[in-house]
Amino acid sequence: MTVITHERFQGAREPEYETEAADAQAGAASITLTGLEKSFGGNRVLRGINLHIPAGQFVAVIGKSGCGKSTLLRILMGLDQPTAGDIRFDSADGGAGEPNARIVFQEPRLLPWLSVAENVAVGLGDKVERRLGLAEAAAVLSEVQLAEKASEWPSRLSGGQRQRVALARALVSKPGVLALDEPLGALDALTRISMQELINRVWRELGFTAVLVTHDVSEAVHLADRVIVLDEGRTALDLAIPYPHPRRHGNSTLAELEGKLLAAILGKESAR
Numbered sequence: 001m002t003v004i005t006h007e008r009f010q011g012a013r014e015p016e017y018e019t020e021a022a023d024a025q026a027g028a029a030s031i032t033l034t035g036l037e038k039s040f041g042g043n044r045v046l047r048g049i050n051l052h053i054p055a056g057q058f059v060a061v062i063g064k065s066g067c068g069k070s071t072l073l074r075i076l077m078g079l080d081q082p083t084a085g086d087i088r089f090d091s092a093d094g095g096a097g098e099p100n101a102r103i104v105f106q107e108p109r110l111l112p113w114l115s116v117a118e119n120v121a122v123g124l125g126d127k128v129e130r131r132l133g134l135a136e137a138a139a140v141l142s143e144v145q146l147a148e149k150a151s152e153w154p155s156r157l158s159g160g161q162r163q164r165v166a167l168a169r170a171l172v173s174k175p176g177v178l179a180l181d182e183p184l185g186a187l188d189a190l191t192r193i194s195m196q197e198l199i200n201r202v203w204r205e206l207g208f209t210a211v212l213v214t215h216d217v218s219e220a221v222h223l224a225d226r227v228i229v230l231d232e233g234r235t236a237l238d239l240a241i242p243y244p245h246p247r248r249h250g251n252s253t254l255a256e257l258e259g260k261l262l263a264a265i266l267g268k269e270s271a272r
């Protein structure tokens with residue numbers, strides 16, 4: 001168990017959401033946020049977020065531009081510090097220490113002087129022998145259907161292929177937590193759909209805990225077990241999406257849930 005304690009938020013409530021995800025892998029971690037606050041100067045971006053994410057669950061975070069989605073993800077990943085509140089990780093296998101957590105950004109951020117396989121092996125860190133790193137990279141590249149591009153330069157790949165390499169680099173170390181910050185935001189609609197299917201498949205196969213930030217409500221409903229709407233620094237809606245995976249695009253029940261989420265995001269504006 002890892003507890004990261006910051007100035008404790010007075011009066012924080014216990015998390016209200018408790019569903020167990022089915023097939024969490026041993027290294028997957030649950031995440032518990034208690035009274036999480038973040039201010040930049042006088043700008044109070046997060047105002048007391050209480051959230052429990054069971055190990056292996058896929059959570060999407062949506063909300064208007066500037067509502068604090070990326071800030072929340074950065075704090076989860078330890079890339080920024082909260083102003084107050086606690087973040088706690090508990091491994092599904094009871095292991096101690098911080099979970100192996102990786103993040104995928106909107107831009108793939110590949111190193112142009114390394115081959116595709118070498119870029120993936122970067123995700124293993126420098127302690128791994130090069131030959132072993134490349135063997136593991138090749139296995140993950142098959143997973144993301146890019147085995148034949150292993151020795152290619154990143155500049156010779158399409159945008160969707162580059163993002164698959166970035167995903168492979170994040171997955172190669174078998175993370176227990178995977179954060180995805182608008183990973184498909186720069187891709188065309190068809191590539192997005194095939195990438196969504198890929199992300200869904202690797203999540204089901206590898207069983208990590210996933211936190212996806214997206215502007216795309218349909219993507220959130222397609223991929224996540226649960227969607228959180230952030231508004232003015234608080235959780236405006238915490239909606240379970242209790243449908244089996246993989247999900248079909250155009251499903252009418254999912255479309256209804258999309259409508260509900262859009263109403264929660266646009267609520268105050270549409271009521272004006």
Ligand SMILES: Nc1ncnc2c1ncn2[C@@H]1O[C@H](COP(=O)(O)OP(=O)(O)OP(=O)(O)O)[C@@H](O)[C@H]1O
Pocket residue numbers: 040043045063064065066067068069070071072
């Ligand atoms: N390093 C920083 N310094 C100062 N203000 C910041 C910093 N990072 C974020 N902010 C502010 O915090 C608020 C939330 O930003 P954040 O990027 O988390 O929003 P977001 O919901 O991810 O937005 P978008 O959907 O447009 O990406 C914004 O008002 C932003 O200007």
